[in-house]
Amino acid sequence: MTDGREMTKMVRLTPRCRPLNAAVLALGLAAGLGWTPGNGPAAPALAQGGGLFAPVITVNGLGISRYEIEQRMRFLQLLRQSGDLRKAAEDALIEDRLRTWRAKLDGMTASPELVDEGMTEFAGRANLTKEQFIAELTRAGVSEQTFRDFVSAGVVWRDVVRARYAGRVQITEADIDRAMLVEADRGAGTRVLLSEIIIPAPPEYAAEARELAGQVSAIRGEAEFANAAQQVSASATRDQGGRLQWMPLQNLPPALRPTIMALKPGEASAPIELNGAIAVFMLRGMDEGGPASTGAQTLGYALLTLGVPGSPEAAELAGRVARSAKGCDDLYTVAKSLPPSWLTRVEPAAQGAIPQDVGLALAHLDIGETTRLQRGGNEVLVMLCSREKVRPEGEAAPSRDAVRTQLLNQRMNSYADSLLADLVANAVIVRP
Incomplete structure (x- = not known):
């Protein structure tokens, strides 16, 4: 008012x-x-x-x-x-x-x-x-x-x-649950609008992948970067020119935040080595709606091996997840006929302890959302199970009654x- x-x-x-x-x-x-x-x-x-x-x-x-x-x-x-x-x-x-x-x-x-x-x-x-x-x-x-x-x-x-x-x-109990998660802070601090290109880099093609990543890193301008993403990126965002939605800066892995903050709109990052891939990011926009948060998070997630990238089997399994899995618990039903090693549920861990390729994939997900990446010659589906703040020692979480009133x-x-x-x-x- x-x-x-x-x-x-x-x-x-x-x-x-x-x-x-x-x-x-x-x-x-x-x-x-x-x-x-x-x-x-x-x-x-x-x-x-x-x-x-x-x-x-x-x-x-x-x-x-x-x-x-x-x-x-x-x-x-x-x-x-x-x-x-x-x-x-x-x-x-x-x-x-x-x-x-x-x-x-x-x-x-x-x-x-x-x-x-x-x-x-x-x-x-x-x-x-x-x-x-x-x-x-x-x-x-x-x-x-x-x-x-x-x-x-x-x-x-x-x-x-x-x-x-x-x-x-x-105000339902589910409303309170959502409000107490870190997603409730979206937009409260600095947000970034990124595009990504993920280049597979298996050992036998690592040199070629690094050379290609260097060329991508030299790109200036969103249109050229989007065209390159459609041609060479292995990310699920390739059909959108590598464009990601707005995300809080604090959702990115801690080691990557300074790199992104140093970019100007339309500028691409230096190549970033991942697990069997190389990533390049372009900053499209930054919304400084508040101070850049340095708050730590713990993330719980699940990894489901889909199979050979681009294969009908991988597409069929991804489709089953999309139809039937609204959360991480649902993945057990989807994967019940698969080898046990294909589904891995990871308990909440600090962002810095999560493999960087997975951390980047999780950065733009809400709970229950998925994305795909390539690891070890397979396409792997990543689902975010939880995202929580790590509160400073002595700082109590707000009570449910206080959140309800808010x-x-x-x-x-x-x-x-x-x-x-x-x-x-x-x-x-x-x-x-």
């Missing part, structure tokens, strides 16, 4: 206002929870150079005064928010009006007691009493009523969203954002 986003854009305050820093942060966090903290009457004439408290904007018949806009601007200015402060203040106040307007239509109001509780809670998050918090705001030129109105809009909005959507949100808040906030967007799109907003 707009208010929460505005208020969490914290920057250094002047020494005189520094005590407000933590308080404002608490206020911003609380505003962001949205649900966790017929047309109206004919619009009055807008003030044209009128008094400070005359309406200058109406929203479904509800006025916003010049004073309120200046108060919100002052608050944003305290946060050193850049950009058009007046527009930001107006947009935030328009959304607050729509929250209270919708609540009134739904027969809801924020009682003074609940608003006081909300104000006390916000102040407490900054380790201040409500009175201390208000005193800091007052010294900064923001009135108590501005704070009260802001909290009131958040409190009543929470009730509106709860009444409409609480019955729709069901998921509930995320889904309710999504509903709240959608409802607010609809209200804004359909509102009658009159400006001077």
